[in-house]
Amino acid sequence: MYLNLGMNKYARWGTWCLLWSLCFYSWNGVAALASSKTPGRVASKGWSARSYALTMALDTLGLVPISRLGGSLAVLPWRGTVLLRLQAGNGAKAKVVLDLEGEWKVESVRWEGRDMPFRYGDGRLEFSMHGFKPGAVHPVEVRYSGHLVPAVKPPWQDGLVVSADSLGYPRLGMTCQGSGARSWWPCLDYADTEPDSVVLTMTFPAYAPSPTPNSTPALMDMVANGRRVADTVLGSKRTVTWKVTQPINLYNVTFNIGRYSRFVQPYVDLNSVERELEFYVAPDDLPEARAHMAQVVDMMGCYEDKLGPYPFWKDGYKVIQSSYLGMEHQSAIAYGNGFRNNEWGFDFILVHESGHEWWGNSVSASDPSDWWIHEGLTTLMEAVYLECRDGGRREADTYMQRMQRKIQNRKPMQGPRGRRFAAHDADIYYKGAWMFHSLRNSVGMEEGWNQVLRGAYRKFAGRTLGSEQMIEHWASALDPRFAGTLRWWLHHAELPTLEWSVLEDPEDSTRLMLRYRWGPSAKGFYLPMMTSSGQHVDPVPGRWRTMAWKAGPEAMNKADRQSALQAELANLTQRYLIQVRSLATGSKGGK
Ligand SMILES: [Zn+2]
Structure with a gap:
């Protein structure tokens, strides 16, 4: 599903009609449906x-x-x-x-x-x-x-x-x-x-x-x-x-x-089988649609390469022009984005809704409270598509950073099960994607991370699963301690806090000693990080660690070195889903 701009509403006529509103792109409120x-x-x-x-x-x-x-x-x-x-x-x-x-x-x-x-x-x-x-x-x-x-x-x-x-x-x-x-x-x-x-x-x-x-x-x-x-x-x-x-x-x-007029794009799939990607649009939109939809061929190639074969070839791949922005209807994607690309040069509705064919339609959450699986991983695929297109992470990382501004941290992503509860907060999209982006930056092994992503898809393709099964997959494949990390992100509204202060080195007053920890509330959270100057920071919840900070050029005075340290720690929020707080100054950096 796409994300929504408006507020969620209930509408009732008499006692019978429960209509549930979805929001659209940049959510203003929390949509929670729990049938009475x-x-x-x-x-x-x-x-x-x-x-x-x-x-x-x-x-x-x-x-x-x-x-x-x-x-x-x-x-x-x-x-x-x-x-x-x-x-x-x-x-x-x-x-x-x-x-x-x-x-x-x-x-x-x-x-x-x-x-x-x-x-x-x-x-x-x-x-x-x-x-x-x-x-x-x-x-x-x-x-x-x-x-x-x-x-x-x-x-x-x-x-x-x-x-x-x-x-x-x-x-x-x-x-x-x-x-x-x-x-x-x-x-x-x-x-x-x-x-x-x-x-x-x-x-x-x-x-x-x-x-x-x-x-x-x-x-x-x-x-x-x-x-x-x-x-x-x-x-x-x-x-x-x-x-x-x-x-x-x-x-x-x-x-x-x-x-509707129908046209097709020929496509050779992952297994070298010739396929037809189908499109249904209003006859007067045909020329524009033909040109615009050409990007679907590369997108399909990327997703098949990164995850595995398109799951629904028996039922086909179709895009149908609609009067609403979009929806991942299996083998019949609704598209209403007006044949427009974003500033990165792709149509995010096509790329997002198609991504749901893997995450959401093939790998399906067994309860709406687990919809972060659908939306988080599909939103991540928008950046993965950029990586495929550009052959590198630069633009994709910028895309993720832009996305990060939309994270709200108001409600936990995980809702109660068995109550038709769906937390349609923006966070199941952007924060969901950022969890996996952070793990990737933490483990620092590109091909390994790609294999775990592909492995998650292949393991659960065609199945329904709950949050815990997805958590266990990532933890067992990357590091068992990441189970606590994912659970922490899912069950808390706020972000874990990296707390830090600077100590004087008793033996050398020109050196900086960094004192740091995860805030005491981050129990069970584990996320080793690398700063932009290559320094390894591995905080422990509630327990202080100290490390000698490799400060910049010798010519810098002490105040400059402290400023550089502060900036470098604040910049961790550009790569990891955390917040940073200096206890010395009480100032707070990042989201
Ligand atoms: Zn979606």
């Missing part, structure tokens, strides 16, 4: 959905007003059928609770050809599978109807995004990392299991009327995750089916409806 309801996960223990088949119907591509609480609301009427292949694992009981947030009418729940009694309310669809067979897969069909409420301030708040393209034709999109798949279809909406496949079939008006008197109706298309497997236009309706054949996080399931 007990997640259905507890009630549905042991049940998982092996696959979903969604068959949806849209009668209109525009919003329809409805009365609501004395006012009017514009909504998109929506009806459909969801076929879930439910599997009963260990501990499964007859009762199943699906998540379905919103004000829906559930028309039927069918299993083995018969309607089952059900109860729906407060975001929970409950029914009992009496006679289920442990280990077996049971197809259950849910029919429902109602409407989707568009995000109030897209793209600041996620959900259904309703907009128009540059010529005024409708463009619809779905992005639901915050509001969850449960905001638009009945599902087991948990991060710790992923369905093996999702099929989305949508029937919608084939043509959008001309928005201006002199233009013509336009053929609408629907583009979603995976591969297009069916497409028919019958009269005024078009029906399109897309199929995902690889495990997918539910929040990544999306659809896009609008005028």
